[in-house]
Amino acid sequence: xxxxxxxxxxxxxxxxxxxxxxxxxxxxxxxxxxxxxxxxxxxxxxxxxxxxxxxxxxxxxxxxxxxxxxxxxxxxxxxxxxxxxxxxxxxxxxxxxxxxxxxxxxxxxxxxxxxxxxxxxxxxxxxxxxxxxxxxxxxxxxxxxxxxxxxxxxxxxxxxxxxxxxxxxxxxxxxxxxxxxxxxxxxxxxxxxxxxxxxxxxxxxxxxxxxxxxxxxxxxxxxxxxxxxxxxxxxxxxxxxxxxxxxxxxxxxxxxxxxxxxxxxxxxxxxxxxxxxxxxxxxxxxxxxxxxxxxxxxxxxxxxxxxxxxxxxxxxxxxxxxxxxxxxxxxxxx
Amino acid sequence: xxxxxxxxxxxxxxxxxxxxxxxxxxxxxxxxxxxxxxxxxxxxxxxxxxxxxxxxxxxxxxxxxxxxxxxxxxxxxxxxxxxxxxxxxxxxxxxxxxxxxxxxxxxxxxxxxxxxxxxxxxxxxxxxxxxxxxxxxxxxxxxxxxxxxxxxxxxxxxxxxxxxxxxxxxxxxxxxxxxxxxxxxxxxxxxxxxxxxxxxxxxxxxxxxxxxxxxxxxxxxxxxxxxxxxxxxxxxxxxxxxxxxxxxxxxxxxxxxxxxxxxxxxxxxxxxxxxxxxxxxxxxxxxxxxxxxxxxxxxxxxxxxxxxxxxxxxxxxxxxxxxxxxxxxxxxxx
DNA sequence: TTGAAAGCGGTACCAT
DNA sequence: ATGGTACCGCTTTCAA
Numbered sequence: 001x002x003x004x005x006x007x008x009x010x011x012x013x014x015x016x017x018x019x020x021x022x023x024x025x026x027x028x029x030x031x032x033x034x035x036x037x038x039x040x041x042x043x044x045x046x047x048x049x050x051x052x053x054x055x056x057x058x059x060x061x062x063x064x065x066x067x068x069x070x071x072x073x074x075x076x077x078x079x080x081x082x083x084x085x086x087x088x089x090x091x092x093x094x095x096x097x098x099x100x101x102x103x104x105x106x107x108x109x110x111x112x113x114x115x116x117x118x119x120x121x122x123x124x125x126x127x128x129x130x131x132x133x134x135x136x137x138x139x140x141x142x143x144x145x146x147x148x149x150x151x152x153x154x155x156x157x158x159x160x161x162x163x164x165x166x167x168x169x170x171x172x173x174x175x176x177x178x179x180x181x182x183x184x185x186x187x188x189x190x191x192x193x194x195x196x197x198x199x200x201x202x203x204x205x206x207x208x209x210x211x212x213x214x215x216x217x218x219x220x221x222x223x224x225x226x227x228x229x230x231x232x233x234x235x236x237x238x239x240x241x242x243x244x245x246x247x248x249x250x251x252x253x254x255x256x257x258x259x260x261x262x263x264x265x266x267x268x269x270x271x272x273x274x275x276x277x278x279x280x281x282x283x284x285x286x287x288x289x290x291x292x293x294x295x296x297x298x299x300x301x302x303x304x305x306x307x308x309x310x311x312x313x314x315x316x317x318x319x320x321x322x323x324x325x326x327x328x329x330x331x332x333x334x
Numbered sequence: 335x336x337x338x339x340x341x342x343x344x345x346x347x348x349x350x351x352x353x354x355x356x357x358x359x360x361x362x363x364x365x366x367x368x369x370x371x372x373x374x375x376x377x378x379x380x381x382x383x384x385x386x387x388x389x390x391x392x393x394x395x396x397x398x399x400x401x402x403x404x405x406x407x408x409x410x411x412x413x414x415x416x417x418x419x420x421x422x423x424x425x426x427x428x429x430x431x432x433x434x435x436x437x438x439x440x441x442x443x444x445x446x447x448x449x450x451x452x453x454x455x456x457x458x459x460x461x462x463x464x465x466x467x468x469x470x471x472x473x474x475x476x477x478x479x480x481x482x483x484x485x486x487x488x489x490x491x492x493x494x495x496x497x498x499x500x501x502x503x504x505x506x507x508x509x510x511x512x513x514x515x516x517x518x519x520x521x522x523x524x525x526x527x528x529x530x531x532x533x534x535x536x537x538x539x540x541x542x543x544x545x546x547x548x549x550x551x552x553x554x555x556x557x558x559x560x561x562x563x564x565x566x567x568x569x570x571x572x573x574x575x576x577x578x579x580x581x582x583x584x585x586x587x588x589x590x591x592x593x594x595x596x597x598x599x600x601x602x603x604x605x606x607x608x609x610x611x612x613x614x615x616x617x618x619x620x621x622x623x624x625x626x627x628x629x630x631x632x633x634x635x636x637x638x639x640x641x642x643x644x645x646x647x648x649x650x651x652x653x654x655x656x657x658x659x660x661x662x663x664x665x666x667x668x
Numbered sequence: 669t670t671g672a673a674a675g676c677g678g679t680a681c682c683a684t
Numbered sequence: 685a686t687g688g689t690a691c692c693g694c695t696t697t698c699a700a
Binding site: 669670671672673674675676677678679680681682683684 | 685691692699
C-alpha cells in the first residue's frame with residue numbers, strides 16, 4: 001500500500017495525495033476528504049524511509065549519555081524524550097561509556113544516521129584535549145550539550161551553575177560554624193571540576209586556611225566511600241560536615257558516619273531518588289535537569305525559526321533541604 | 335557526495351560501488367580497493383535514508399518502557415542498547431507512562447517508523463483487557479516483551495520467575511520463625527500480580543492461616559510507605575518481617591521501622607542501587623534483567639536465522655543477601 | 669567481474 | 685485545484 005495505490009483508488013494523481021499528506025492548503029475540501037477516508041479505510045501509512053529520503057529528515061534526535069543507569073542521566077533522557085515527543089520527534093539513544101573511542105564512534109554513527117540534531121548529556125562529553133569529533137559533528141548538525149561547555153561553532157551548551165551552588169553551600173555551612181567540610185568527589189569531568197572549584201572557592205572566600213580544606217577523591221561506589229570514611233576516622237582526621245559531588249557518595253558517607261555515631265550535616269548532589277531513601281533523608285542540590293532539558297529543546301526550536309541562539313545558557317541550582325542538613329535561616333550571609 | 339560521485343571518480347558504475355558498500359564478493363580485489371580508498375579520501379558515507387528505503391530497514395529497534403527513571407527499566411534499556419549496538423543496531427526509545435492511549439500511540443509510531451522490531455520492557459505493557467495494539471504491531475514486526483507475558487502470534491516473551499522467587503523467600507522466612515510477613519506492593523501489573531501470588535502461595539504452602547497473611551498496597555512513594563508503616567504500628571498490627579515488590583518500598587519500610595526501633599528482616603525486589611544505600615543495606619531479589627535482555631536479543635538473532643523461537647522463556651530469580659536479611663543456611667527446606 | 673536500468677515511495681517544481 | 689515528472693540515493697535483477 002503506497003501513495004500510488006491511494007492515488008489510483010481516489011482517481012487523482014500522487015501529487016494530490018502527497019499534498020494531503022503534507023497538509024497543503026492547495027487541495028479542495030472534497031478531494032481531501034475523499035483521500036483521507038480512503039487512506040483510513042486502507043490503513044495507509046506513508047513510508048518513513050521514503051519520506052526521510054525526500055525531506056532529508058526522519059524527525060529523529062540523537063541522544064547520548066555515558067550511562068543510562070545513572071539517575072541523573074536517566075532523568076535527563078526521560079525529560080528530553082518527553083519534550084521531543086510533543087513535536088513528533090523520536091530519540092535515538094546511545095550509551096557510550098567513558099572511553100573516548102566509543103564516544104567518537106557513537107557520535108559519528110549518529111551523524112551518519114542523519115539525525116536532525118544530537119544532544120550530549122553530561123560533562124563527560126567534554127574531553128580534556130580532543131574534541132575534534134564534536135567539532136566535526138557540529139559541521140553537519142547542531143550539537144547541544146547539557147551540563148557541559150565546549151566553545152565550538154554550532155555547539156550550544158546549557159549548564160547549571162554547580163560551582164556557584166557548592167560555593168554557596170560551603171558558605172552556609174561555615175556561617176553556621178561547620179568550618180571543616182569534608183568534600184567527597186569521584187570524577188574529574190568538567191562538572192566534577194566545577195563543583196570542586198566551587199568548594200575551594202567557597203572555603204577561600206570564607207577565610208578558611210589550607211588545613212581546613214579537605215577534598216578527597218574516591219571511587220564511584222558505596223564501598224569505596226565506606227572505607228575512606230572509616231580510614232579518615234581511624235586516622236583521627238577532623239571534619240564536622242560533609243558535601244559530596246553525587247548523592248550516592250553522600251548517602252554512603254551518611255550511613256557510615258551514623259554507624260560511627262556521628263551526626264553531622266551531609267549534603268548530596270543531584271537530588272536523586274537515593275536522597276529520599278537514606279535515614280535520615282539526604283539534603284541535596286538539585287541541578288535543574290528538567291529546566292536544562294527544556295532549554296535544550298527550546299534552543300533547537302529557536303534555531304529552526306532562524307532566531308539567534310545563545311551558545312551558552314546558565315541556570316542556577318537549588319538546595320532541596322531534607323533531614324541531613326537544614327539551612328539556618330537567621331543571620332545568613334555569604 | 336553520493337554513490338554516483340564515487341562511481342564517476344573511480345570510473346565504474348554505481349552498481350559496483352553498491353556492491354562494495356554491501357561487501358559483495360562479486361568485485362575484483364583491485365576495483366574494491368580503488369573504490370574503498372576513494373570513499374575514504376572523500377569522506378563518503380552512504381545516505382542512511384536511501385539505504386533504508388532500498389533495504390526496508392534502517393537497523394533500528396524500538397524500545398519502550400513506561401518510565402526510564404525507574405532503575406529497573408533504565409538498567410534494562412542500558413543492556414539492550416549495549417547488546418544491539420554490537421550488531422550495529424540503534425535503539426529508538428519511547429517512554430510511554432502508564433496511560434493505555436499513550437502506549438498505543440507510541441507503539442504504532444514505532445511501527446510506522448519501520449523499526450525492525452520492538453522491545454517492550456516491563457509487565458506494564460500487558461493490559462488487562464485490550465492488547466489489540468500489540469497484536470496489530472506484531473502483524474508487521476516481531477514484538478519482544480521483557481518481564482511480561484502475552485500469548486499472541488509473533489510476540490515473544492522473556493520473564494523472570496518472580497512468583498517463584500517470592501514464594502521461596504516466604505518459605506525461607508517462615509522456616510526461620512518469621513511467620514508473619516508484611517508484604518508491600520504498589521502496582522497490579524502482571525509482574526505485580528505474580529509477586530503477590532507468590533507471596534500468598536508461599537504463605538499457604540507454609541500452612542499460615544488467613545490472619546497471618548498481610549499484604550498491603552501502597553502508593554509508589556517513600557512517604558506513602560512511611561505513613562502506612564506508622565499506621566500499622568499505631569494500630570498494633572503485628573508482623574515480624576517485611577517483603578516488598580520494589581526496593582524503594584522496602585527501603586522506606588526499613589527506615590521507618592528502624593526509626594521505631596524495630597529490627598526485623600526486610601527483603602526488597604529488583605536489587606537496585608537503592609539496596610546499597612540504605613542502612614542496614616537491603617537484601618533484595620535480583621530479577622535477572624541482564625539475562626532477560628540477552629535472551630531478548632538472542633531471540634531476534636535466531637528469528638533472523640529462521641530458527642524456531644520459543645514464545646515464552648522463563649528465567650529464575652536470585653536473592654542477593656545484604657544486611658537486612660541473611661538466609662539461615664541450616665535446616666532450610668521449602 | 670561489471671554495467672544498465674528498474675524499482676523503493678515519497679517530495680516538490682512547473683504546467684495547466 | 686490538480687497532474688506530470690524529475691529527483692532524493694541507494695539496492696538488485698538481468699545482460700553482457
